[in-house]
Amino acid sequence: MNKRRPYVRPMDGWWRKNPYFVEYMIHESTALFVAAxxxxxxxxxxRLSQGEAAWxxxxxxxxxxxxxxxxxxxxxxxxYHTYTWxxxxxxxxxxxxxxxxxxPAWAITxxxxxxxxxxxxxxxxxxxxxxx
Amino acid sequence: xxxHSKIIEIEVLRYNPExxxxxxxxxxxxxxxxxxxxxxxxxxxxxxxxxSLSFRWSCRMAICGSCGMMINGVPHLSCETFLRDYYxxxxxxxxxxxxxxxxxxxxxxxxxxxKLESIQPYIIPKEPRTLAQGEYLQTPEELNRYEQFSSCINxxxxxxxxxxxxxxxxxxxPAATALLHRYNVDTRDGAKEERMELVHSEEGVFHCTAVGYxxxxxxxxxxxxNAVNQNKTNSAMDYFxxxxxxxxxxx
Amino acid sequence: METYxxxxxxxxxxxxxxxxxxxxxxFDPTLRIALVSxxxxxRSHTVAAEGGSAGVKLPTDKFDYHFNDTVTGGDWLCEQDVxxxxxxxxxxxxxxxEHWGCPWSRTPDGHVxxxxxxxxxxxRTWFAADKTGFHMLHTLFQTxxxxxxxxxxxxxxxxxxxxxxxxxxxVVTIEIASGExxxxxxxxxxxxxxxxxxxxxxNTNGGVVTGDGMALxxxxxxxxxxxxxxxxxxxxxxxxxxxxxxxxxGEGGFLVNKDGYRxxxxxxxxxxxxxxxxxxxxxxxxDRLSQAFWYEQQKGRTIEGPHGSVVHLDLRHLGExxxxxxxxxxxxxxxxxxxxxxxxAPIPVRPAVHYTMGxxxxxxxxxxxxxGLFAAGECSSVGIHGANxxxxxxxxxxxxFGKVAGVEAARHAKSVAPxxxxxxxxxxxxxxxxxxxxxxxxxxxxxxxxxRREMAQTMEDGCGIYRLAESMQKTCDKLDxxxxxxxxxxxxxxxxxxxxxxxxxxxxxxxxxxxxxMAYSALNRRESRGAHQRLxxxxxxxxxxxxxxxxxxxxxxxxxxxxxGPVKITKSQPGTRAYGAAGEQAERERNASHV
Numbered sequence: 001m002n003k004r005r006p007y008v009r010p011m012d013g014w015w016r017k018n019p020y021f022v023e024y025m026i027h028e029s030t031a032l033f034v035a036a037x038x039x040x041x042x043x044x045x046x047r048l049s050q051g052e053a054a055w056x057x058x059x060x061x062x063x064x065x066x067x068x069x070x071x072x073x074x075x076x077x078x079x080y081h082t083y084t085w086x087x088x089x090x091x092x093x094x095x096x097x098x099x100x101x102x103x104p105a106w107a108i109t110x111x112x113x114x115x116x117x118x119x120x121x122x123x124x125x126x127x128x129x130x131x132x
Numbered sequence: 133x134x135x136h137s138k139i140i141e142i143e144v145l146r147y148n149p150e151x152x153x154x155x156x157x158x159x160x161x162x163x164x165x166x167x168x169x170x171x172x173x174x175x176x177x178x179x180x181x182x183x184s185l186s187f188r189w190s191c192r193m194a195i196c197g198s199c200g201m202m203i204n205g206v207p208h209l210s211c212e213t214f215l216r217d218y219y220x221x222x223x224x225x226x227x228x229x230x231x232x233x234x235x236x237x238x239x240x241x242x243x244x245x246x247k248l249e250s251i252q253p254y255i256i257p258k259e260p261r262t263l264a265q266g267e268y269l270q271t272p273e274e275l276n277r278y279e280q281f282s283s284c285i286n287x288x289x290x291x292x293x294x295x296x297x298x299x300x301x302x303x304x305x306p307a308a309t310a311l312l313h314r315y316n317v318d319t320r321d322g323a324k325e326e327r328m329e330l331v332h333s334e335e336g337v338f339h340c341t342a343v344g345y346x347x348x349x350x351x352x353x354x355x356x357x358n359a360v361n362q363n364k365t366n367s368a369m370d371y372f373x374x375x376x377x378x379x380x381x382x383x
Numbered sequence: 384m385e386t387y388x389x390x391x392x393x394x395x396x397x398x399x400x401x402x403x404x405x406x407x408x409x410f411d412p413t414l415r416i417a418l419v420s421x422x423x424x425x426r427s428h429t430v431a432a433e434g435g436s437a438g439v440k441l442p443t444d445k446f447d448y449h450f451n452d453t454v455t456g457g458d459w460l461c462e463q464d465v466x467x468x469x470x471x472x473x474x475x476x477x478x479x480x481e482h483w484g485c486p487w488s489r490t491p492d493g494h495v496x497x498x499x500x501x502x503x504x505x506x507r508t509w510f511a512a513d514k515t516g517f518h519m520l521h522t523l524f525q526t527x528x529x530x531x532x533x534x535x536x537x538x539x540x541x542x543x544x545x546x547x548x549x550x551x552x553x554v555v556t557i558e559i560a561s562g563e564x565x566x567x568x569x570x571x572x573x574x575x576x577x578x579x580x581x582x583x584x585x586n587t588n589g590g591v592v593t594g595d596g597m598a599l600x601x602x603x604x605x606x607x608x609x610x611x612x613x614x615x616x617x618x619x620x621x622x623x624x625x626x627x628x629x630x631x632x633g634e635g636g637f638l639v640n641k642d643g644y645r646x647x648x649x650x651x652x653x654x655x656x657x658x659x660x661x662x663x664x665x666x667x668x669x670d671r672l673s674q675a676f677w678y679e680q681q682k683g684r685t686i687e688g689p690h691g692s693v694v695h696l697d698l699r700h701l702g703e704x705x706x707x708x709x710x711x712x713x714x715x716x717x718x719x720x721x722x723x724x725x726x727x728a729p730i731p732v733r734p735a736v737h738y739t740m741g742x743x744x745x746x747x748x749x750x751x752x753x754x755g756l757f758a759a760g761e762c763s764s765v766g767i768h769g770a771n772x773x774x775x776x777x778x779x780x781x782x783x784f785g786k787v788a789g790v791e792a793a794r795h796a797k798s799v800a801p802x803x804x805x806x807x808x809x810x811x812x813x814x815x816x817x818x819x820x821x822x823x824x825x826x827x828x829x830x831x832x833x834x835r836r837e838m839a840q841t842m843e844d845g846c847g848i849y850r851l852a853e854s855m856q857k858t859c860d861k862l863d864x865x866x867x868x869x870x871x872x873x874x875x876x877x878x879x880x881x882x883x884x885x886x887x888x889x890x891x892x893x894x895x896x897x898x899x900x901m902a903y904s905a906l907n908r909r910e911s912r913g914a915h916q917r918l919x920x921x922x923x924x925x926x927x928x929x930x931x932x933x934x935x936x937x938x939x940x941x942x943x944x945x946x947x948g949p950v951k952i953t954k955s956q957p958g959t960r961a962y963g964a965a966g967e968q969a970e971r972e973r974n975a976s977h978v
Contacts, residue, residue: 003149003561003562006233006240007154015295018205021345088342091344091355091357092358092364093358094362095277150879167720178832179830186882188422188426189590190426190590191431192589193625193626194719196426196428197425212719241423252528253525254525255483263479266478267478267487269493270489271489272488272489274493275489282486285425286425311525321484
């Protein structure tokens with residue numbers, strides 16, 4: 001009679017058992033802020049379509065201290081999300097070969113972060129230009 | 133081995149299917165020197181303290197892929213992990229995560245082997261060639277494109293690092309995908325389309341949520357996460373290409 | 384007990400076993416092949432071979448050169464007709480591996496690249512960085528998956544051959560995961576279980592290299608040939624014995640003593656030049672280099688370390704970029720295991736046991752004297768290595784003779800009728816009783832680890848780089864004693880599932896038999912040749928009395944009986960074996976005398 005009885009360990013709470021997984025879960029959960037912020041913007045668009053009063057009311061709501069807090073939290077979360085997203089980017093794309101040498105991971109991450117920073121600054125410049 | 137001056141505690145998760153319902157830890161006190169690997173520590177236990185401890189090992193030099201274990205919760209090859217890096221604290225050793233335990237530190241790897249077999253891990257020639265014609269020409273650059281993915285030693289640390297595999301053992305997983313990719317990007321091979329069927333499938337690459345830990349623990353710098361994620365892109369391309377090209381995309 | 388009916392059973396899933404399995408499958412897809420391996424095939428020790436695999440490649444090279452290097456390297460104890468066949472087949476077999484996907488390192492124009500290796504006149508060692516064995520093994524394993532007629536018995540441990548009506552008819556195995564035994568019936572059996580280096584203390588070998596197949600054949604009356612020739616590899620890690628490939632020297636590494644002096648020039652291998660010259664200095668053969676180390680140690684010119692004397696393998700002048708490209712594994716081994724960055728510091732090394740030149744006696748067709756039994760690879764003695772193997776010949780041997788063994792086993796299987804199953808089962812049940820009895824018995828008191836340690840120590844003491852009658856006799860006596868004590872061995876573990884202690888005991892018994900064959904063969908060879916060097920009045924090669932193969936025959940409960948067989952000489956008469964400038968001089972003289 002075969003005496004094998006392989007034991008399968010449970011997966012409960014797997015993400016708490018390794019700091020790498022904890023960080024992964026934080027990274028993943030910051031995506032909720034991206035979604036939430038997109039929802040806020042979409043709602044603003046809806047209000048805009050409903051006329052000037054609606055739009056102004058929405059702007060007013062944004063000015064409340066709760067919303068400023070939300071924006072601050074979203075800024076932090078989305079910054080972290082951006083950072084971790086570019087950090088894993090070298091693992092997700094085909095190798096980039098320049099002059100026979102493979103581009104190292106830090107260069108890909110660095111380029112991504114620099115591009116993100118440049119895009120933010122560009123956007124700020126445009127908004128600042130429109131506001132003037 | 134020279135003078136044993138220090139003693140380290142090694143806690144091993146034991147399981148004997150013939151006597152135990154569930155695995156449980158057992159602590160051994162092992163004399164050690166600074167050049168001793170965790171594997172040598174476990175061998176000491178088997179030789180001197182408890183002959184019934186079971187584990188796999190062979191080459192001792194990180195190339196045969198036998199001796200993967202969870203060491204303080206992290207997947208490592210025990211032959212190239214050193215006791216000195218844990219001393220004076222206790223070191224905890226356990227069978228590789230996410231695999232069924234057959235006994236003590238021995239996991240059941242039949243599922244992994246089935247996956248390996250399923251990806252057609254051999255050259256299906258693009259253009260047949262006789263031996264008299266000599267070797268296929270392949271430049272160092274072309275070799276470079278797949279060499280990294282051919283360096284996998286099948287140690288399965290990446291599976292022990294992949295929670296998605298833990299949650300769904302059917303997922304083809306990092307190492308098998310890396311090997312699949314290795315053959316797909318080899319200039320001699322012509323069977324990419326056949327292998328992509330598996331990539332697209334239910335067990336395919338889209339189980340991966342880009343945790344990335346598999347590449348982190350890989351002892352041979354294979355970067356299996358890269359293979360998996362490149363194939364997500366390939367799979368997506370195939371999906372969209374089939375709308376515009378009669379030849380592109382999955383069948 | 385379950386029975387599985389095959390046509391050919393192959394024991395051992397390393398390079399030779401896999402190549403044999405593929406050869407059978409290609410020879411006749413209708414033949415049922417059972418491939419038995421005590422580990423998953425990719426764990427086999429072929430995986431650890433580093434430097435490369437020899438085969439004539441450059442337009443300036445010739446089969447004759449490869450032949451001469453091999454025969455001279457083997458100190459003329461080679462079967463020359465077999466060597467001729469071997470060198471002629473190497474390029475084709477290595478090309479076959481290329482077609483199967485082996486990632487050989489390439490030249491810029493896309494051809495397979497070759498590197499220099501010890502004792503080889505011209506660069507002819509095909510390589511895949513410094514993981515050649517790894518890549519060859521994985522290529523063969525993965526390719527074997529293509530053939531539906533190969534049924535693998537992974538993690539099945541072979542405990543005996545089944546011999547009936549004067550021919551081999553199958554094997555009995557333990558499924559390690561369950562502890563249950565299986566009879567695999569087959570009309571041909573191929574043994575491809577690798578070497579036996581683990582019988583020595585400090586060795587480069589993996590834990591699996593325990594001479595199982597050698598002992599199995601030996602116990603069934605097949606002689607083990609040339610077992611006294613055990614290769615010490617000159618550059619290994621002190622303590623663990625892990626290997627730093629000869630390719631380190633092929634790429635231009637130096638060996639220096641405690642004064643930073645390239646001492647090999649003092650041992651007939653010079654002159655010392657800044658770049659590698661084939662068959663000179665660091666590219667001399669392994670036996671000579673290990674012997675030179677021994678003399679340096681006697682002269683007090685080695686460096687003392689925690690694990691004994693060492694010399695330095697200096698790779699610094701090659702530069703980090705070249706080391707990372709050509710020797711990536713060596714780089715990591717030095718960093719991780721020794722904390723040495725080879726681009727900036729020399730690596731401490733010393734000789735360790737690496738390879739068993741001898742093995743199961745087979746003819747050029749890999750057939751043993753027992754009908755139906757074939758052997759290939761390190762476990763066999765097909766006759767190409769003689770008294771000293773040249774580095775990179777063994778990986779080629781796996782392919783060339785793995786294929787021969789497969790084809791011949793297939794032919795044999797088709798030519799004989801199946802045996803009487805009931806009879807075979809009865810034999811297998813007797814084997815089961817004996818093997819299970821080992822684990823069931825109680826009252827033993829000898830620890831496996833103690834016996835193993837004493838065996839490995841006595842082999843090192845008596846059968847090391849230099850040998851003396853007195854110490855060899857002591858080793859023989861000690862081995863006799865250990866065999867007696869083994870009868871009283873104690874196995875704590877009484878379970879069935881993954882009982883590795885049980886397997887270790889069986890392996891130890893195999894090892895003791897093989898060690899005895901080695902020690903007694905060594906004691907009886909009263910000359911010095913290749914890797915067998917004596918210091919007790921037999922310092923010279925003696926072609927009159929000992930240009931012959933030793934053959935150890937198993938004697939139950941006693942010392943092996945040693946007799947001798949002839950050496951096949953075809954076109955190379957025994958001459959002076961010289962390297963360096965002296966070697967070039969000798970070659971010029973030889974050529975002149977031929978004209």
